[in-house]
Amino acid sequence: MPRALISVSDKRGVVAFAQGLVRLGYEIISTGGTSAALKGAGVPVIPIDQVTGFPEILDGRVKTLHPKVHGGLLFRRDLPTQVEEAKKHDIVPIDLVAVNLYPFRATITRPNVSFEDAVENIDIGGPSMLRSAAKNHEHVVVIVDPQDYTPVLERLERDDLPHGFRKELAAKVFAHTSDYDAAIAGYLSGGANELPPIIGMGLRRVQSLRYGENPGQRAALYVSEEPRGMTDLSQRQGKELSFNNLLDIDAATMATAAWPTMPACVIIKHTTPCGLAVGSSAVDAYKKALATDPKSAFGGVVGFNTVVDAATAEALAGLFVEVVVAPSVQKEALTVFAAKKNLRVVELPAARDPGGLDFKTVRGGFLVQDRFHFDPDESAWKVVTRRQPTDQERFDLAFAWAAVATVKSNAILIARDGQALGIGAGQMSRVDSSFLAVHKAKQAGHDVQGAALASDAFFPFPDGVEEAAAAGIRAIIQPGGSVNDAKVIEAADAHGITMIFTGKRQFRH
DSSP states (O other): OOEEEEEOSSOTTHHHHHHHHHHTTOEEEEOHHHHHHHHHTTOOOEEHHHHHSSOOBTTTTBSSOSHHHHHHHHSOTTOHHHHHHHHHTTOOOOOEEEEOOOOHHHHHTSTTOOHHHHHHTOOSHHHHHHHHHHHTTTTOEEEOOGGGHHHHHHHHHHTOOOHHHHHHHHHHHHHHHHHHHHHHHHHHSSBTTBOOSSOOOOOEEEEEESOSSSTTOOEEEEEOSOTTSGGGOEEEESSOOOHHHHHHHHHHHHHTTTOTTSOEEEEEETTEEEEEEEOSSHHHHHHHHHHHOTTTTTTEEEEESSOBOHHHHHHHTTSOEEEEEESOBOHHHHHHHTTSTTOEEEEOOOOOOOOOEEEEEETTEEEEEEOOOOOOOOTTOEEOSSSOOOHHHHHHHHHHHHHHTTSOSSOEEEEETTEEEEEEOSOSSHHHHHHHHHHHHHHTTOOOTTOEEEESSOOSSTHHHHHHHHHTOOEEEEOOOOTTHHHHHHHHHHTTOEEEEOSOOOOOO
16 A cells, blocks of 8 residues: 655645545554544544654654654665665655644744744754655655645546656745745844844745736746735735736835824835825725825825725725725625726735845845834934924824835925825935925925925935925924034024924835
């Protein structure tokens, strides 16, 4: 009888898979919790210690690290000398291995996990069996992904397991164990004040795309196992997502993350907001975000940090948009959206600060930094002008400071009453961004008299303040830190502007 060794932490589908193998005449070898789960479902199981002739020891740390296991996985069936050697040592061939590993990554992301718990979730036997089987994939079928259970069973039933398919399964194993080892290395290396000396990236392709930023560029979506990221994306309707759609979806979820306690909406064009607001409801926030710059909103990606209901969907009906993304979309809203067959509707959990690292590509490598997250702490804020902000101005400044963090630098954002009025993004000089923010606000019909202005980095010269003052801006928030801070403050005082220094830069290159 052919033999299958099954030992899994993720038990999704494993009982049905084992039952299918038994129907095909396989003996099942198993360990610990997997063995108990299979026996409980009526699947006949050979305990691993019956194969090895040795008990599990050291609290389960050693159970499969044995020649009877690895010999059964590694010996070549096409070499008579190895076949004879296996017989000599009573090594029975193992023809199929289904193994997945202790949940190390999930363990270390738990709040307040201890170092001891993390170390105990470093799997040793699992990767060893997977690598042995994958090395000998011409003779052993190896499965690390539960999604492969059904395809493998179907092929076993047809006796159709060509070398290419076996090699594909083996490649998955080495990619998976590489990612697993990289997570462990990342956890153990480095320290609080330094980045790890070596970074491994194990990414899984989940979607091939028609093309990249432009036709002729190959593209695909790869995801890590990081929670609350693209791995959790669910498309509810519409055309296939494009490369640029996915970039804008990510920008949209990050842009609304600064307001976890109130509905927020952003309209993204080319990964930067052209509209952004908070409101009393999703539809209120959307209407205010659209009013920021209704002309630029055409063809954008609309993102929410809250549930999209039918009223919000109805409000969106009058605008051509590429994608709507929200943590949840109600059935009634989907019914409204269904009238626009090509509209992509996506559910993606609201972004939270997960920590971790952020990567940017350069030729032949990556630049790595701590992932940016907006810090709402106002304790370090300092009013540097003679005039103190009013309560309304302080509210407007706090909103503007959160909103400008989502805009590409050089970034200037004008706001009032929880709504962006004008946005200047990506300009080569900050004074040009100030001019553009005022221009866009006036173009959309907004009166910026008495509004608040945020700058993502310091004003290097007073000219940006002069531009704002000419438009009637009465409150400014910025990091400070320029050699010309005194001149900038002097310009603000001269125009009766109140100014806050936050002491933190929010630059997005």
